[in-house]
Amino acid sequence: MPLGPVSSAIHVHGSVPADSPQASPRTPTKVTIHPVALFSILDHYLRRADSQARVIGTLLGTRNENEVEVKSSFAVLHSETSEQVAVDMEYLKTMYDLYHKVNPKDVIVGWYSTGSNLNTYSALIQNFYSQETAPYPAVLVALHAGVEEGVEAGVKAYVSAPVGVAPKPENCVFVPVPVDLKFQDSERSGLDLLNTTANSSTSTSTQPVAELEIIEQSIQSISEMLDRVLTYVQAVLSGEKKGDPAIGRYLMDTLGAGTDDLEKSGFNTSLQDTLMISYLANLVRAQAEVSSRLALTSAV
Amino acid sequence: MAAPSMAAALAANLPSAPVAPVQAAPKYEALPSSMAKLIDIEADIPLNIVQLDGLVVTKIIKHAREAPSTTAHGLLLGLDLDGVLEISNSFPLPHHGGDDGEKGSKSIARHQASMLRSLKEVQADDSVVGFYQATTLGAFFNQSLLETQAIHQEKLRHGGIVIIHDLSQTARGNASFRAFRLTAAFLDAYKRSSFSTSSLISHRLTFSSILEEVPLRIRTNPLLSSFLGSLTRSTKASSGDVPPANAAPASTLAPSFSVLDLNTTGTTRNLEQIVDSLESYRTEEGNLSYLSRQIARERAKADAYIAKRKDENQTRVAQGLAPLPEEDVSRMFKIPAEPSRLDSLVLLGQIDGYAKNLEVTASTGLVKMHGAKGGSGSDKA
Numbered sequence: 001m002p003l004g005p006v007s008s009a010i011h012v013h014g015s016v017p018a019d020s021p022q023a024s025p026r027t028p029t030k031v032t033i034h035p036v037a038l039f040s041i042l043d044h045y046l047r048r049a050d051s052q053a054r055v056i057g058t059l060l061g062t063r064n065e066n067e068v069e070v071k072s073s074f075a076v077l078h079s080e081t082s083e084q085v086a087v088d089m090e091y092l093k094t095m096y097d098l099y100h101k102v103n104p105k106d107v108i109v110g111w112y113s114t115g116s117n118l119n120t121y122s123a124l125i126q127n128f129y130s131q132e133t134a135p136y137p138a139v140l141v142a143l144h145a146g147v148e149e150g151v152e153a154g155v156k157a158y159v160s161a162p163v164g165v166a167p168k169p170e171n172c173v174f175v176p177v178p179v180d181l182k183f184q185d186s187e188r189s190g191l192d193l194l195n196t197t198a199n200s201s202t203s204t205s206t207q208p209v210a211e212l213e214i215i216e217q218s219i220q221s222i223s224e225m226l227d228r229v230l231t232y233v234q235a236v237l238s239g240e241k242k243g244d245p246a247i248g249r250y251l252m253d254t255l256g257a258g259t260d261d262l263e264k265s266g267f268n269t270s271l272q273d274t275l276m277i278s279y280l281a282n283l284v285r286a287q288a289e290v291s292s293r294l295a296l297t298s299a300v
Numbered sequence: 301m302a303a304p305s306m307a308a309a310l311a312a313n314l315p316s317a318p319v320a321p322v323q324a325a326p327k328y329e330a331l332p333s334s335m336a337k338l339i340d341i342e343a344d345i346p347l348n349i350v351q352l353d354g355l356v357v358t359k360i361i362k363h364a365r366e367a368p369s370t371t372a373h374g375l376l377l378g379l380d381l382d383g384v385l386e387i388s389n390s391f392p393l394p395h396h397g398g399d400d401g402e403k404g405s406k407s408i409a410r411h412q413a414s415m416l417r418s419l420k421e422v423q424a425d426d427s428v429v430g431f432y433q434a435t436t437l438g439a440f441f442n443q444s445l446l447e448t449q450a451i452h453q454e455k456l457r458h459g460g461i462v463i464i465h466d467l468s469q470t471a472r473g474n475a476s477f478r479a480f481r482l483t484a485a486f487l488d489a490y491k492r493s494s495f496s497t498s499s500l501i502s503h504r505l506t507f508s509s510i511l512e513e514v515p516l517r518i519r520t521n522p523l524l525s526s527f528l529g530s531l532t533r534s535t536k537a538s539s540g541d542v543p544p545a546n547a548a549p550a551s552t553l554a555p556s557f558s559v560l561d562l563n564t565t566g567t568t569r570n571l572e573q574i575v576d577s578l579e580s581y582r583t584e585e586g587n588l589s590y591l592s593r594q595i596a597r598e599r600a601k602a603d604a605y606i607a608k609r610k611d612e613n614q615t616r617v618a619q620g621l622a623p624l625p626e627e628d629v630s631r632m633f634k635i636p637a638e639p640s641r642l643d644s645l646v647l648l649g650q651i652d653g654y655a656k657n658l659e660v661t662a663s664t665g666l667v668k669m670h671g672a673k674g675g676s677g678s679d680k681a
Contacts, residue, residue, distance in 0.1 A: 036358040042523050043355045043389070047423045072362065075422040091421060098415050102392045103366060145523055153530040181531070189475040190361040194354045197518045198525035204351070207477050207516045211664045214474045218560050219671065267673055274669065277567060278662035284574060284655040288648045292506035295497065295641060 027137055027175075028068040031157040032182035035191055037061075037073040037112075038155065041143050044075040045114045053080065054115040056125060058092060059141060060099055060106040068109050068139050069182065074099060076111075078125075085121040087128060108132050110139035118142070118158070120170045126160045127169035140174065155179055347458050347514060348383040350479040354520040356390045360465050361475065363392040364434035372434040375412060377425045380458060386519075387463075388425045390432060391415050428452075430460040437570050438657030439577070440464045441507065441649035443642070449482055450490050459487075461514060468566055468657070477518070480511040495645070496638040507649030560668060567661060574654045581647040591639045602633040 037059065048055045056078050061070040074095050077088035096108060111129045113122065122140070129138040140158045157179035160172040183191060197205040229251065236243040356376065364372045374392035378385060393408055412428075420426040430452065433445055445462065452460035461481045469476040482490075485503040489495060499505075520528070613623040 034362065036355075036362045038527075039355045039358050039524060042527055043353075043424075043521075044422065046521060046523055049423065071366075075424070077421055088421075091418065094414060095418050098391075098411060098418065101394045101411060102363075145527065147523070153527050184365060187358070187361050187365065189470050189473045190357055192473075193475040193518060194357060194520055194524075195528055197354065198520045198528045203522065203525055204517045204519045207352075207518060209474060209476075211469075211472070211474050211660060212667065215560065215664060215667060215671075218473075222560075267669070270669060271666075274662050274665050277571070278659060278666070280571075281655045281659035281662060284578075285652055285659065288507070288652045288655065292508075292645070292648050295644065296501050296504070296506065 027159050028063070028066050028139060028177060030067045031070065031139055031141065031177050031179040032067065033070045033141065033155065033179060034061075034072070035181065035183055035187070037070045038143070038181070040073045040075075041112050041114065041141075042145060045143075045145050054113055054117070056087070056111055056113045058096065058108055058129075059110045059112055059139070060096075060103075061109045062105060062107070063109060063136060070109060070139075070141065071106055072099070072103075073112055080121055085124055087125060092132075108138075109136070110141065112141040112143060114143050114145060116142055116144060116156075118174050122174070123160070123170050123172045126172060126174075130160070139177065141179065155181075345380075345383050347380060347385050347461070347481075350385045350461055350463070350514050350516045351387065352463070352477060352479075352516060352518050353378075353386070353388045354518065354524050356387050357475070357477070357518060359390050359392075360432050360434070360463070360477070361470060364465055364467050364470075367392075367434065374432055375428050376430045376432055376461075376463060377416075377419070377427060378429045379425060379427065380429065385429060385458065385461065385514075387429060389419065391419070428456060428460070429458070430456065430462055432463040432465060434465045434467055436466070436468045437566070437573060437654055438466060438469075438660075439573070439650040439653035440466075441510075441646050441653060443646055446482070446486075446490075446510065446642075446646070450487065453482060453487060462511075463516070466657075472561070472566075477516055479514040479516040481514055483509055483512050486510045493640075495640040495642040497641065500641055500645075505645065507645050507652060510645070510649065560671075567658070567665075570654060570658045570661065574651060574658065577647060577650045577654060581644060581651060584644045584647055588639055588641065588644060591636065595636055595638065598633050598635045602635065605633070 041055075041057065044055050044057060055075060057073050057075040059070045060072045060074070061068060063069070076092050076095070079086050099106065108129070110133060111125060113125075126138060126140055129140075132138070137159050140160070142156045142158065144154050157177045158174035159177055160174055162171070163173045164171045193205070193209075197203060232241070232247070233251075235241040360374070363374060366372075372392065374390055376387045377389040377391070378387040380386070394411055416426045416428070431448065433440060449460065449462050459481060461479050464478045464480060466476040466478075485505055486509070489499050489503045489505060492499070495505075609624065616623055
C-alpha cells in the first residue's frame, strides 16, 4: 500500500556493476514498513518534549536482495541546537542489545525522523547511521505526522549519496526510495481492528468481538461489492458504458468458482462433521465442568 | 490474487462513488469533575476497565507472530486513572526455553530493568502494570501464567493484569485480546499454598473461578486515528489509475475475507490438543487417586494401631496393670500430605479453553456453510 500522496520522485539509483561480486552491497530500491514501526514513531512523536522540533530513532529490520524491510523501531535521544547535533550512542547500543536479544534476526537498517527538513544535521546523522549499518547503506524514513498545516501525513524513505568534490559527512544527497506498508495476513485483523477503532466517534472499541459480528461485517461488505458489480454490469448491458474485457475476465474467474462440492453430498457430510465436532466440544466442556465440581466434594 | 485486482479494476472504471467524508463533531473527553478523588496513592479505586492503546495492539501481534515459541510474553506499561487502566506501551521479554530457571529469570530481570530505564529516558511510561501472553486455540491456562501473575499481585498496583492474545483467532480475522486478573479466592489459597480438597471447597475454587475477566477496550490516540485515516484515504486516491497487479495481496487495506474461509484446517489440531490435554489430565487424576489411596491405607494402618493399643490398655487396666503410653502415631506412620490439586485444576481449565474454542469454530463454521450454500443458489436440498 502506498504511504502518503503519490510522489513524483524520480527513483534514481546508482548503477552498480552487476558482475563484480566484491562490489559494495546494492543500494536498496524499495523499503517496506510494518505498521508497528510506524505506530512506534507516532507514539514517540506524541511524547516528545515541547522544545524538540523533531524526534529521531533507530529502525530495525531485515535486508533482502535490494529491499529493506523495517520491522520495528525504537526512540533514540538526540539534541539539536543551532551549533551542533548530538545522538546518544550509548543509549542506542543498549536499546539495540535489548531488542536484539528478543529478536535476533532484526538488525539496524537505518533511522527515522519526523518532519521533512532534510538539512545538514540529517546528513550528519545519516553519516553516523551509515557507520552502524556498514557495509550496507542506511535508509532514512521521514514521517509526517500530519499536524502541520498544508502537509499531508505520509511517509517517505531515502538513501544517501555523497556529493561534492571532496566527500564530507555533512554533504549528501538524499535519494528518494519507494516505500510501502507491509504486514502479514495474520496481522491484518489487528489493523482492521485499529481502523474500526479509529473511525468510531470515541476512538475506542470494546473487546472481545464475537466472531459472528465479524462474519456479518464481511458479508455486508461482500454484498455491497456485489451491488457495485451489478450496477456496472447493468450499465454495460444497457449500453451506457463500454465493457472492459479485463473486468469481464475477472468477473468470470471470480463468480465462476464452483460450489459443486457443496451442492453434492459434500455439504451434508461436512455438516455432519461440524455438528459432531460441536457436540463433542460441548460434551468435553460439560465433563470438565462436572469434573471440577466433583473435585469440590470431599471423600469423607 | 484475483479478487483485489478485480476490485481495483472496477474502481478504475466506475465513477468514484461520492464518498462524503462524514465529519463527526469533535468530541472532547470530559475532564473529571474533581481531580481530588483521582489521587489514588494506595490504589483504592478498583479497576473497572482496561484500555489498550493501538500501539500495544500492533506490538503484541508482531511479537506473538514472530516469537519462536507459541508462548510469547512481555510486559505492559501504563497508568491507572479513576478505575481505567491505560496501557500505553509494552515490550517483549526474551524467550528462555531450555534455560534453567535461575539463570533465565535473572537475565530477564536484568533485561526488564534496563529496558525500563531506557524507556524512561525517552519519556515513555515506565511503570509495569501487568504482562501479556500469546496463546493458541484458546487455552491460556498454565501454571507459569498463574505463578507470574501471583508474583505480580504483590509487587504491582492493583495486582497487575494479564492480557491474553489469541493467535489462532487473530489468524481467522478476529484480533482477540482479553484481560484477566486473579480472583481473591485463588490468591488466598495460593498464599497458603494449599490446594487440598478441603481448601478448594472452602474457597469454592473451580477452574472458572481462578481468573476473572476485566472488560477491555481498544483506543487509538487522535494522532494515530488521523494517520490511519489519511493512509486509507490516500490508498483510495492513488489506486485510481495504477492497477496494483504487482502488489502483494497482503499490502492493501481493502477488506480481507479470511474470516469467511470455509477451510477448517485448525480443527484437527484443536482436536488433537484436546485429546492431549485429556490424556495428561487422566494421568494427573491417576496420580491423585493413587496418592489418596496411599493416604487412606496409611491412615487405616494408623487407626488400626490406635485401636489395638486401646484394646490392649483396656485389658491391662482390667488386669490392674499400668496402661501403656499412647504413642505419637504420626511419627510411626508417615501419612503423606494431601496432594495439590492445582495441576488438575489448571488442566481442566485448559481442556475447557480448547473445547470452547472448538465450539466457537464449529458454530461459526456452521453459519458459514449455510451461508455458502445459500449463496451458491441451490436451496433444493
